[in-house]
Amino acid sequence: MTTRYTKDHEWVRLDGDIATVGISTYAAEQLGDVVYAELPDAGKSFKQGDDMAVVESAKTASDVYAPISGEVVEANAEIKNEQWQIINDAPQAGGWFVKLKIADKSELEGLMDEAAYADYVKGL
Amino acid sequence: MAEAGSSKKLPLDAIWRARTSKFGDFAGYDMPLQFEGLIPEHNWTRQHAGLFDVSHMGPSFFALPKGHGLEGDDAHKKVASLIERLVPADIQGLKPGQVRYTMITNEDGGVLDDLMIARPAEPGAAGDLYIVVNAGCKHQDWALIEEATKGEANLVRADDRCLLALQGPTAHEAAAAVVDPALADMNFMTVKRYDAFGRITVTRTGYTGEDGYEILVRAENATELANALLSHAEVKPIGLGARDSLRLEAGLCLYGHDLDPKTSPIEADLAWTIQKRRREAKDFPGAKRILREYELGAAKKRVGIRPNDRAPAREGVEVMKDGKTIGVVTSGGFSPILNGPISMGYVEAAHAEPGHVVDLMIRGVPRSATIVPLPFVPHRYVRKK
Numbered sequence: 001m002t003t004r005y006t007k008d009h010e011w012v013r014l015d016g017d018i019a020t021v022g023i024s025t026y027a028a029e030q031l032g033d034v035v036y037a038e039l040p041d042a043g044k045s046f047k048q049g050d051d052m053a054v055v056e057s058a059k060t061a062s063d064v065y066a067p068i069s070g071e072v073v074e075a076n077a078e079i080k081n082e083q084w085q086i087i088n089d090a091p092q093a094g095g096w097f098v099k100l101k102i103a104d105k106s107e108l109e110g111l112m113d114e115a116a117y118a119d120y121v122k123g124l
Numbered sequence: 125m126a127e128a129g130s131s132k133k134l135p136l137d138a139i140w141r142a143r144t145s146k147f148g149d150f151a152g153y154d155m156p157l158q159f160e161g162l163i164p165e166h167n168w169t170r171q172h173a174g175l176f177d178v179s180h181m182g183p184s185f186f187a188l189p190k191g192h193g194l195e196g197d198d199a200h201k202k203v204a205s206l207i208e209r210l211v212p213a214d215i216q217g218l219k220p221g222q223v224r225y226t227m228i229t230n231e232d233g234g235v236l237d238d239l240m241i242a243r244p245a246e247p248g249a250a251g252d253l254y255i256v257v258n259a260g261c262k263h264q265d266w267a268l269i270e271e272a273t274k275g276e277a278n279l280v281r282a283d284d285r286c287l288l289a290l291q292g293p294t295a296h297e298a299a300a301a302v303v304d305p306a307l308a309d310m311n312f313m314t315v316k317r318y319d320a321f322g323r324i325t326v327t328r329t330g331y332t333g334e335d336g337y338e339i340l341v342r343a344e345n346a347t348e349l350a351n352a353l354l355s356h357a358e359v360k361p362i363g364l365g366a367r368d369s370l371r372l373e374a375g376l377c378l379y380g381h382d383l384d385p386k387t388s389p390i391e392a393d394l395a396w397t398i399q400k401r402r403r404e405a406k407d408f409p410g411a412k413r414i415l416r417e418y419e420l421g422a423a424k425k426r427v428g429i430r431p432n433d434r435a436p437a438r439e440g441v442e443v444m445k446d447g448k449t450i451g452v453v454t455s456g457g458f459s460p461i462l463n464g465p466i467s468m469g470y471v472e473a474a475h476a477e478p479g480h481v482v483d484l485m486i487r488g489v490p491r492s493a494t495i496v497p498l499p500f501v502p503h504r505y506v507r508k509k
Contacts, residue, residue, distance in 0.1 A: 033162070033163050058457060059365050
């Protein structure tokens with residue numbers, strides 16, 4: 001399973017028609033300690049690029065955009081339960097935000113792969 | 125954020141670059157935002173001592189012309205009467221070595237900047253004032269001061285020097301060890317010059333709610349001073365991020381956010397900065413509105429606001445009551461000490477009492493919050509005598 005990245009530092013990993021979405025390790029490091037996050041409930045649908053979630057550090061509030069269109073089938077219960085530390089501890093594993101049921105995986109083609117994202121981050 | 129190339133470097137840039145890459149533009153200066161992390165830096169300052177580079181600010185000396193022929197209190201009263209044309213505080217009443225917080229007000233009773241004015245302790249400096257204004261306002265403030273006092277006094281800018289703030293409950297230990305043991309004996313809101321690291325001007329003041337110092341040092345001596353402080357076990361460097369969360373917990377205003385040209389000192393709950401002699405003389409810019417509000421109360425008031433859930437309410441969030449807008453958040457974020465969100469803002473006087481429950485409109489959703497007294501975290505200033 002390959003992970004794809006957006007320029008806004010979301011990652012998405014596809015398993016069948018379920019896409020798991022979160023924020024990148026780079027984004028979590030830039031943000032610093034997460035003090036609040038707001039995830040959408042299951043059943044909500046988003047188009048690629050829509051505001052989907054919010055994550056806040058002491059420093060700032062950041063919007064998290066849907067990296068691919070889909071319907072939320074699950075939001076991370078740990079984050080919903082205000083255990084935000086998981087976002088800093090494991091942003092690209094246990095700190096995932098939502099799982100989306102997607103319709104069109106061709107939307108992923110416009111996103112960066114691991115190597116392209118690493119280059120992109122290097123240039124920031 | 126402006127590009128790094130377009131903003132001024134601090135004289136101590138190399139010291140901070142060696143410790144962090146997280147810089148950002150603030151008021152035209154390329155400033156270190158964060159070292160170890162905002163929250164650990166914040167907590168370190170509350171428990172130990174933090175060193176902040178605030179050389180972007182506007183320190184200056186305002187002095188009667190040479191050969192003024194006055195001494196002691198007479199010289200002070202003369203120079204103080206000149207600056208009182210711009211501010212509502214009793215500057216003439218300052219004792220030698222005393223510092224006062226005040227504001228430059230406009231004719232409409234709004235605030236153009238907030239600042240510190242100090243009367244030097246040394247008899248030889250009678251007729252001088254040490255004035256520190258905000259970075260973003262310094263050019264405008266200095267122009268206003270010069271215009272209002274032309275030919276009667278001279279303003280000497282000192283923003284080519286470094287201004288270092290050492291803040292926290294053990295700041296006095298580091299200051300005494302590194303600078304001079306006498307620093308530990310200074311009272312809060314006093315100023316003194318010391319023959320150390322060249323010649324430095326030290327005030328026991330700050331912007332964190334903690335005890336501490338602000339030290340004006342010549343650029344050529346600043347590296348040595350900063351390194352000496354940083355090598356003390358109690359001292360760590362602190363970025364602009366924690367400076368903001370510390371002052372917010374302390375309920376202190378950030379100019380341009382919590383204070384502006386339309387907001388009066390009374391609305392800002394800063395009536396205590398206007399002493400009786402000036403209230404009776406009614407002789408400062410905006411006195412008409414400010415004194416009317418002093419007597420009758422202002423229509424709105426600056427308050428502390430604690431969200432009743434975990435969502436931070438930041439600057440610009442509307443404050444509502446029964447579906448009607450009654451105010452706005454002017455500063456807001458996360459309090460590491462309270463481990464939750466805190467905000468400061470202005471609400472209609474009828475809703476300004478602590479305990480009132482209001483709604484904060486965060487991303488279109490009303491969320492319950494409670495009006496609370498300021499500061500959020502008690503001040504721990506050192507007042508001797």
